[in-house]
Amino acid sequence: MDVRTFWLAGRPATGDVELTVTNPHDGREVGRYSVPTDAQVEEAIAAAHAVAKQAAALPIHVRAEALAHVSRRIAERADEIAHLITAENGKPITWARGEVNRAISTFRFAAEETRRFSGEVQRLDTEAAAAGRLAYVTRVPYGPVLAITPFNFPLNLVAHKVAPAIAVGAPVIVKPAPATPLSSLVLGEILAETDLPAGMFSVLPIENERASALVDDPRLPIVSFTGSAPVGYAIADQIPRKHVTLELGGNAAAVVLADADLDWAAQRIALFSNYQAGQSCIAVQRVIVERPVYDAFVDKLLPAVSALVTGDPLDEKTQVGPLVSEAAAERVDVWIQEAVAAGARVLAGGIREGATIAPTVLADVPDDAKVVREEVFGPVMILEPVESVDEAYAMVNDSRYGLQAGVFTRSLDSAFKANRELEVGGVIIGDVPSYRADQMPYGGVKDSGIGREGLHSAMEDYTYEKVMVLTGLSL
Template identity: 85%
Template structure:
């Protein structure tokens, strides 16, 4: 078996040890990769620090063309990369192909944003004391970025950290999830084809326990992390003087109000409570239904869940594949069993085979059960019936998380009211909360994180404003 190299300051490298990657569906080894030594990690960090000034001064056309090249090459190799994502992550090919397509767009958006990334001028002579003065405001990268990425989108969530960093001229070190490093290593291969200077990027597949040294290294002033809340906040607490960006997930709610199109709502909730095997920060975990339509909606929901195809992720017809590991599926099953022991009723699913958890629908779930109040990160949906829109909005907000929500309604008044009242970072009207456009601001409030992804928003997050005032001008 070929052993994939990692990327050290823009060049391929091998370490002293190797690790393997297994497919969650088959349990078979699908790849191996070399692991950097401590000395090689130090070399990568030193190179990022050394190139930081050169990176910040790179002409816009160099950054933009590098990003455009990555977008083109991802498109050219799309099927190969989708197969790789399915191999290491287990997600069905239909979702893997969608992820590659989104990564193509993410790098294209970044190339476009880079070409628009210029300073702004501001006349200051609005007051007599500032006559002849003009402010020129630019944005400057804080410095090298440590990007810690999760397993559930092993290409596109890496893209959402790498592309904005390159766009603003910041070196980036990627620390991918140990379960799914192969996609990011392939991305490193494509980045190495560009004219970016040595040291501009590294992809270091180190074990999680070695990440703390990178987090604490003062030469990496920015830490961008996507993953679980406890880990994210532990990172923030450990480096209070660093600029930390966190995307931490949630327990996304879809609200079905009495005026909703029930067929559409049921089909969308069924699919997007189970897509990626529920391993998405914005997969539908809670569906809150107005009492007047609860019986009809629940029947349609169960019919829709029953039509989902679960099985081999390499089959084009498969919609629901395995979780990332059998251990993850075991945890999901434990949470279901805990809810049932507390009084919840299983309307569908509730079983597990290996790493695959059956699409599960629960009713009458206690609100202190983990499947309701925590992030289940599995194909589990809890149904709550409420008497009114008031109660529905209160139920959405009754969570420590606040990433995104979806509202099924035809009422423009209710849509704008939801936008005013719901404590979330994003709201989707007429659909599930599981929608994300890669150019839009994306992130949450409360314990769902700090900062925003989305190419333009992330570029803002990785930089600070710098103001130069010109004087003595005849404006």
Template identity: 75%
Template sequence: MSATPFWLAGRAATGDDEIVVTHPWDGREVGRAAVPTEAQVEEAVAAAHAVRKKAAALPLHVRAEALAHVARRLEERKEEIARLITAENGKPLLWARGEVGRAVSVFRFAAEEARRWSGSALRLDTDPAAEGRLAYVARAPHGPVLAITPFNFPLNLTAHKVAPAIAVGAPVVVKPAPKTPLSALLLGELLAETDLPEGMFSVLPVPNDRASALTEDPRLPIVSFTGSGPVGYAIRDSVPGKHVVLELGGNAAAVVCPDADLDWAAQRTALFSNYQAGQSCIAVQRVYVVGDEAYEKFVPKLVAAVEGLVTGDPWDDRTQVGPLIGQDAAERVEDWVNRSGGTVLTGGKRDGASYAPTVLTDVPETAEVSCEEVFGPVLLVEKAADVDAAFARVNDSKFGLQAGVFTRSLDVAFKAQRELEVGGVIVGDVPSYRADQMPYGGVKQSGVGREGVASTMADYTYEKVMVLTGLQL
């Protein structure tokens, strides 16, 4: 099997080494990715640095049309790309198709935002000393962006970093996860079809142990990282002078109130604790049910909904839960569950890289499956005396990405908005909901900065003020 070339300053290239990509479901080889040499990495970074001024000066219509082209091409090739995601990541086609659809939207949103990317005027003569003065406030890119992307959404989380960079006129160097480089390389193929200048983008599938050469390079002043907390904070600490955006882990919680539709809450919680095999930062990991009566009614519904999920071969259109990214990941989840001290209501069994959707109760708060990010198809359900107690349990975490609150009460909804220590509160649904245009990110150890196209564009840029003097306003 020949290696897929990487993208060096917009051109296809090969190196001296390859990454073999295997399918998590059965371990077979599904592709190879060429790995750049150190000299080629240097060439890519130098090209991004060299083109930065030209990129910042690109007319908005050029940026917007490039982004719109990628959106169109993703749509045209959506089934092929979905199958590529399933091949390298193992997620069922159901979710892979959804990921492609979301990436289409991200590039479309970015094209729209690029056309609106404009400065603002501010009259300064509100004070007598500033008569005849007008401020024009624009935003300028910090410079080239280093985008480090994870394995769980190999296309869409790459899109969330690349599309806003192009929209603001910033070159971007992508380092995809070594386990799933093929989706990012295909995205590079589509970018190469545009009229973007040489050096505007590179996709470099280098091993993780070579990433420091990129993160520490002063010519890449923005580092946007999605992945584990220890790695993210190590990057931030190693480059104190850079602007670092971190989208890190979570252990997302949902609160089920007595006034909620318990059938809906059970179905949504069951599905979205296990979608992507639980390998999502906002997969439901903890559920707190308010009151004895609601708890007794909800738990059997939840267990039945989990047991009703279709698990198995990710190539089957009916499959909802497939394998984890590899057997080592499934073995870790198995170990955490076995050591949790909780009661297994369903699941709790591993088969190779797959782990059965699992519901636990009576889990000590200090157990890893409770206080860490399990990143697998495991769900804890516990009873809370009242809403205050449930919210306290949600907040008793070092993470704070998103939370879900199933309620019909506006008072409870706004109480959740006020009191929950998270970046997003989803009322009437699971914390796993994310619209790609909304601000998305966490607090505490869930990261710094925000994604969502417009939010990322702001994060990649700084305000630059010009004051005009001697005007008749």
């Protein structure tokens, strides 16, 4: 099997060590990749630092066309990349295709946003003392971006860091998850086809324990991390003077109010508690249902969960595949068994086979169970009946996380109340919290992180405002 090169300052390179990626479903080897040496990591950082001024000065059309090229090439290689995602990550091919399509859009949106991200002009003569003065306000990149990405969306979550960096003219160094580096290496291959200057990007598949040196390096003033809260906050504590953006996950709640369309809610919650095997920061974990419709909702939900197809990720019919590793599945299984031992009832699933957990529904779960308080990151949902809208929203907020929440209701009053009261970064009315449009602001509050993704929002996070005042003008 060929060994994939990594990308060092825009060119392919190999190191002294090779590592293997295996398929979570059946354990077969799906690829090998070369790991950069410490000297090569230093070379990538030095190149990003050296090219930073040139990158910031790149004409807008050059940046925009590079991003558009990446979008087109991902589209042309869509089937190949989708199968690669399924092989290294284990997600069913239908979800892998969805991820590829989202990455195509993410780079296209970035190309479009690049052409709009051109500053603004303010007349300052709103006061007599500023007569004849005009302010030209632009945004300037802080400098090279270190992008640390997770395994669950090995292409599109890389895209959400790389695309805005290129859009604002910032070099970017990607450190992909060790379990799923192959998709990002293909992205590096496509980026190498553009006219971006050498040093503008590197993809360095190094071990997690070696990332600390990258995080510390003062030549990388922006660190954008997606992953677990303990690791994210450890990074923030390590570099208090750097600009850090963190997307740290959650335990997303879906609220079903008495006026909801129960059939729609049941179908959507069943699917999006279990899509990506629950390995999504906004997969449905807590389901909060008003008491008058609780029994009717459960009667619709359980058949919808049972109907989900679990199996080989390459089967077009499969909706729920394995977790990223057997160790991950074992951890989820332990959390389920702990909840059951504490009094929870298993209404569906609760069975592990290797790296696969059957879609699981729990009821009567104690409030202090891990499956309530923490991020399960597996195909598990808990049901919680409530007496009122106020109690439902209070229960959503009773979490250290606050990424997104879904509210199934036909009431505008309930919708706007949710928007006022829910302590989350996004409120999705009439659908699951798992909904995300790649151009919209995306991020959380509390322990769900700092900063926002979504192209325009991330571009602002990677830049600072700079003002030039022109004096003595006839306005």
